[in-house]
């Protein structure tokens with residue numbers, strides 16, 4: 528099949544929002560853009576300094592995902608050159624691997640003319656990531672609340688989210704696999720019921736746009752933060768400062784190591800400046816939710 532160059536833009540995401548572990552995702556206004564053009568063999572070039580250690584051949588996550596889709600549909604995948612420009616810090620809990628998987632699926636779909644539905648793309652992405660939180664937010668934009676049990680995937684999508692966001696990013700990477708290894712294998716019924724109630728209230732409040740309530744209940748996680756937080760410098764002190772700054776809520780962003788802070792729209796710069804003064808180890812990034820998800824552009828400008 529003949530094809531012309533195109534680009535794929537994918538938003539970053541924060542996952543969990545406290546007790547919505549492996550379920551809630553929020554797309555952020557930080558993007559990865561992949562420019563795709565015909566080539567004799569797969570070649571991937573990252574423009575960003577922070578991505579120089581990434582594989583640039585067929586083992587690259589974007590290329591490997593595209594090949595996985597080709598194998599699944601028993602198709603032959605044409606080779607392509609990918610030039611990647613990204614604002615998403617690598618391995619910092621902002622869904623960089625989900626953006627790569629989403630881009631790989633979209634590129635495969637386009638290169639082989641598969642015409643996959645969004646539901647099929649979400650299903651493939653979730654199967655590859657193992658959980659739907661980051662991948663669904665990257666595909667759909669906005670806020671996603673999902674259920675996945677390997678046979679069934681259900682996603683509730685809230686497209687518009689009106690908050691300001693501050694992300695605290697520490698200088699060191701932390702692998703999701705390492706962070707997941709910190710979690711217990713089982714949880715008592717009593718604690719699971721409590722965690723599920725917190726997640727229910729967060730979800731219902733988010734769906735209503737009630738970030739005051741959602742933010743308060745974000746602090747009630749029992750599924751992952753108690754087991755992970757010691758890995759993140761000043762975690763309790765940051766949460767205390769966030770309370771004093773009257774933010775809506777704060778949580779580990781995905782598996783960490785970044786922290787996600789939801790604030791009333793318009794207050795994000797003031798909150799970031801204060802936290803930057805108090806916690807100079809962290810880079811304080813001001814951003815907002817992205818209401819748009821993955822996007823293909825036909826021509827490269």
Ligand code: HSE
Nearest residue numbers: 542548549703781782
């Ligand atoms: N829900 C996932 C976790 C997000 O917390 O491990 C990171 O991939």
